[in-house]
Amino acid sequence: MKPPALEALGLRRKFTHPSGDVEVLRGLELRVAAGELVTVSGRSGSGKSALLALLSGFDSPDDGSILLDGVPIAGAPPWHTCAVLPQALGLATELTVAENVALPLRLRSDIPRLSRSAIQARVTELLDELSIGELADRYPLEVSFGQQQRVALARAVSGRPKVLLTDEPTAHLDAASTPAVLGLLRRCAEEGAAVIVATHDDLVHKIADRRVRLLGGVLT
Numbered sequence: 001m002k003p004p005a006l007e008a009l010g011l012r013r014k015f016t017h018p019s020g021d022v023e024v025l026r027g028l029e030l031r032v033a034a035g036e037l038v039t040v041s042g043r044s045g046s047g048k049s050a051l052l053a054l055l056s057g058f059d060s061p062d063d064g065s066i067l068l069d070g071v072p073i074a075g076a077p078p079w080h081t082c083a084v085l086p087q088a089l090g091l092a093t094e095l096t097v098a099e100n101v102a103l104p105l106r107l108r109s110d111i112p113r114l115s116r117s118a119i120q121a122r123v124t125e126l127l128d129e130l131s132i133g134e135l136a137d138r139y140p141l142e143v144s145f146g147q148q149q150r151v152a153l154a155r156a157v158s159g160r161p162k163v164l165l166t167d168e169p170t171a172h173l174d175a176a177s178t179p180a181v182l183g184l185l186r187r188c189a190e191e192g193a194a195v196i197v198a199t200h201d202d203l204v205h206k207i208a209d210r211r212v213r214l215l216g217g218v219l220t
């Protein structure tokens with residue numbers, strides 16, 4: 001039987017603070033299939049971002065393991081395998097909006113180099129879908145935070161990653177911008193990605209195949 005695209009097995013993560021240790025994840029288990037969109041809810045501080053940091057390989061668990069297609073990860077996988085939209089966005093401020101979105105396509109080493117026009121077409125498609133096509137030549141710090149968030153989403157999905165991890169992707173959007181973001185997340189799943197979204201937004205939960213809640217360091 002095919003393994004899930006993403007598996008988290010027995011994840012534990014403790015943080016040390018001057019006031020004492022906080023064990024945020026306590027043996028957490030999660031399995032997400034290719035083509036499935038799963039939302040993770042939980043109160044502020046429950047550990048959703050900490051979980052995404054582990055799943056993306058940016059942080060390491062104290063115990064437990066993370067598997068992609070049945071293979072344990074060692075550090076952060078390449079962008080086309082696992083792409084992340086973190087809360088802090090992490091856009092390259094010295095690159096334009098279009099250059100940021102093109103970056104994962106330019107850096108891909110697993111396929112023959114894409115032509116300039118193929119990269120341009122993918123960037124334009126994504127920016128237009130998110131109604132930010134007119135911002136292509138601006139720099140991230142010249143657009144609003146909500147617009148930056150959409151740029152970071154476009155960058156995360158541009159290389160058609162197998163796993164997409166997004167942290168509060170609608171947090172800074174107005175009502176008019178949200179449907180396009182929801183549509184893009186859904187489309188990524190339809191195209192075969194395993195999509196995980198940490199969110200407080202009921203509109204995102206509504207488009208999920210499955211909703212899990214982070215409570216007491218485990219998913220319920």
Ligand SMILES: Nc1ncnc2c1ncn2[C@@H]1O[C@H](COP(=O)(O)OP(=O)(O)OP(=O)(O)O)[C@@H](O)[C@H]1O
Binds near residue numbers: 022
């Ligand atoms: N690098 C770190 N060092 C120390 N403590 C951390 C670190 N990362 C997270 N924590 C702690 O882990 C807990 C969970 O934080 P996290 O940001 O994962 O919550 P969250 O559920 O994403 O919250 P929110 O919904 O507000 O974004 C918090 O108590 C936080 O202080």
